[in-house]
Amino acid sequence: MKWNIEQLKLGETYSFNVVVDSHGTKFSGKLNLSPERCTLIVSGETSQDRHADFTIGNVDHLLCWDVRTTFILLNLKIINYFGGMLDHHPKAIKAFEISYEIEYVICTHSHSNHNARFLGFELDSSLIALWVGETKTQHEIISKFNSGILFGNREAIPSEFEQNIDGLGSVVIGYAASMHFSTSEFSAGVRFPPKFTMMFDEYKTEIETIDLFNVLRDFLTVVIGRKISIQVIQLISAGSPVFRPTLYFSEPKFVSSENNYVMFPLGCNPVRNDFGLPEFPLTSINAYFNATSEVRTYFKKYVKYRTLENPEEQFLGYFRLLEKLTSQQDSFVDEGKLELLLTRSESFVARYFKNALATKDLFRRIRKANKSKLNTASCITRFMKELPTDLLVNLVLGKPDIVPICQFRNDLIHANRIELDENDVQIRAKFIEVLLIFALFKTIGIAPESLALIVPRMHGYDWIRNRPDSIITV
Numbered sequence: 486m487k488w489n490i491e492q493l494k495l496g497e498t499y500s501f502n503v504v505v506d507s508h509g510t511k512f513s514g515k516l517n518l519s520p521e522r523c524t525l526i527v528s529g530e531t532s533q534d535r536h537a538d539f540t541i542g543n544v545d546h547l548l549c550w551d552v553r554t555t556f557i558l559l560n561l562k563i564i565n566y567f568g569g570m571l572d573h574h575p576k577a578i579k580a581f582e583i584s585y586e587i588e589y590v591i592c593t594h595s596h597s598n599h600n601a602r603f604l605g606f607e608l609d610s611s612l613i614a615l616w617v618g619e620t621k622t623q624h625e626i627i628s629k630f631n632s633g634i635l636f637g638n639r640e641a642i643p644s645e646f647e648q649n650i651d652g653l654g655s656v657v658i659g660y661a662a663s664m665h666f667s668t669s670e671f672s673a674g675v676r677f678p679p680k681f682t683m684m685f686d687e688y689k690t691e692i693e694t695i696d697l698f699n700v701l702r703d704f705l706t707v708v709i710g711r712k713i714s715i716q717v718i719q720l721i722s723a724g725s726p727v728f729r730p731t732l733y734f735s736e737p738k739f740v741s742s743e744n745n746y747v748m749f750p751l752g753c754n755p756v757r758n759d760f761g762l763p764e765f766p767l768t769s770i771n772a773y774f775n776a777t778s779e780v781r782t783y784f785k786k787y788v789k790y791r792t793l794e795n796p797e798e799q800f801l802g803y804f805r806l807l808e809k810l811t812s813q814q815d816s817f818v819d820e821g822k823l824e825l826l827l828t829r830s831e832s833f834v835a836r837y838f839k840n841a842l843a844t845k846d847l848f849r850r851i852r853k854a855n856k857s858k859l860n861t862a863s864c865i866t867r868f869m870k871e872l873p874t875d876l877l878v879n880l881v882l883g884k885p886d887i888v889p890i891c892q893f894r895n896d897l898i899h900a901n902r903i904e905l906d907e908n909d910v911q912i913r914a915k916f917i918e919v920l921l922i923f924a925l926f927k928t929i930g931i932a933p934e935s936l937a938l939i940v941p942r943m944h945g946y947d948w949i950r951n952r953p954d955s956i957i958t959v
Contacts, residue, residue: 490554493592493733494717496520503549503556507537514549516556516590523587523735525549525558530571531579539583546691547585553594557601559691560588589695591720593730602688602722605654606698606732608681609717616709616747617645617658617679621754626660630675635662645679645753648767650774654685656701658751681705684721694720695732703784704773707925708765710748710943712792748942763935772929780928783810787925796907797897800914803921804894810924811868814856823855862891865920872923873937879951882916890917915948 493499499518504511505527512529525547531537544561565584572578591601622643629635635642644659660677667673683701685694698718706713718732752764773781783806790802816823827848835844865887869877877883882890890913896903919940923933940946 490592491728492717492719492731493518493590494731495715495733495736496738499733501551501554501556503551505547505549507539510535510537512537516549516558518590518733518735520736520738523590523733524564525561525585525587526582527585528582529580531581532576537581539581544585555593557591557593557691558585558587558589559591559695561585562588588734589691590733591691591730592733593720594728601691601730603685603691603694603720603730604688604723605682605684605721606694607683607719607721607729608715609678609719610681610713610715612709612711612714612747613658613681613705614679615745616705617751617753619756620645621756623660623677624756626662626677627675630662635675636664642677645751646767648770650771652686653697653774654683656770657682657684658753682721698732700774700781700785703781703788704770706788706791707784707922708747708749712788746942748944749939762938766931766935769926769929769931776928783925783928787921796910796914800910800917801894801897803914803917804890807865807917807921807924808861810921810928811864812861813864813867816855818855820855823852827851860891862888865891868924869920871927872920872933876937876940880916880919881912881949881951886916911945912948915943915945919943919946919949 490499490501497518498520499516501516501518503514503516503525505514505525512527514525514527517524517526527539529537542563544563545559547558547561549556549558562585563583564586566582568579568581570577571580593601622645625643626635642660642662644657647655647657649655658679658681661680662675662677664675665673683697685697689697702713702715720730720732722730749765750762752758752762753767773784786802787806790799790806793799793802831844831848834847835841838844866884869884869887893903893905893913895901922940922943923936926936927933941950
């Protein structure tokens with residue numbers, strides 16, 4: 486059991502003895518939080534003057550607390566229930582124990598959180614620090630500290646950027662500067678870890694806040710090119726509390742085998758740019774949050790497919806997304822002229838075949854078939870024409886391989902007998918993933934010319950890099 490918890494850190498394990506309220510009647514509980522699972526076990530006795538109203542089913546919202554901390558539990562799923570009679574006389578006494586698995590936990594020091602509202606959240610992440618890199622802003626902070634003016638005036642600590650999001654709020658990367666001094670460690674100076682903050686224009690509920698966090702995390706995962714590990718998520722509420730509420734959820738610790746760099750660095754005020762990489766366009770953040778829910782779902786699904794270990798499943802997932810993002814329509818003949826012809830001839834054809842219903846269905850299919858000039862392979866090939874040739878000529882696969890890749894997709898879907906080793910599948914999956922990255926970033930306004938300098942930094946890109954003795958037709 487831990488006392489005096491100021492904030493919950495993701496990846497840490499906690500156990501609390503808590504009090505759980507059921508319509509004014511209090512029961513004891515055990516709240517266990519770990520990267521593998523979050524659970525609440527509630528137990529107690531009930532009688533005619535002591536009632537419990539714990540639903541034998543899923544629960545959306547539940548409060549519990551220990552000596553000085555309140556926990557808001559969200560999306561609880563029942564995993565075990567026991568109930569039995571202890572005594573019948575002089576009054577009936579029953580015992581129960583109920584166990585829930587919890588999706589999200591909010592830790593707060595406030596005692597009135599039946600309808601908690603938040604104005605934003607702040608992320609503490611070592612990977613976001615890697616994304617920011619070494620900047621002129623950081624050097625400015627150090628210079629001001631050395632000059633004794635960093636904390637000596639009322640000026641705000643310099644930040645890297647602030648980007649407005651239409652209809653939602655803004656995102657900021659700033660620095661939490663603080664002085665430290667330790668005689669035992671012979672150390673003194675200033676710390677200023679970067680913080681990624683999202684602020685809302687209006688209050689959001691717990692679930693709305695968590696949903697926006699997940700939407701942002703999907704975006705950053707795609708941009709950075711790997712799963713975002715976060716140490717602390719602080720929730721911003723009204724006023725300036727000494728201890729901000731923190732969000733906790735279970736997430737198995739992920740050991741990355743990927744290189745210690747990010748795919749698309751922020752590149753904002755860099756001290757140096759040795760590789761000549763483009764600056765990340767901040768306007769794409771606004772474009773992402775104001776895109777359709779369908780577009781954000783594509784980002785979310787891509788993040789999910791990245792975690793799959795089976796290369797065939799990964800390939801199919803990437804292909805489905807690329808197919809949707811590159812889908813186009815073209816007609817065999819002029820739609821207007823065809824519509825005029827069908828309208829004029831429909832009554833004649835119906836009389837000729839003596840079947841008006843069948844004729845109507847036939848003409849509907851003709852209209853649909855006329856728009857199917859482009860198949861999936863044609864759409865993907867058209868999309869590839871938008872991409873820089875300098876990039877495509879350096880890939881082991883190209884436009885001539887699109888039709889065989891589409892056939893390979895069909896063979897996998899229909900479980901046809903094919904002989905391909907795992908390396909071949911991985912190469913095709915990575916090739917489709919590269920095209921998918923171009924298609925995803927196109928939806929938020931990032932030019933393919935900029936991405937051509939970025940995609941070679943993708944994990945596994947070397948699998949599809951063209952060797953000098955290979956010749957690819959583009």
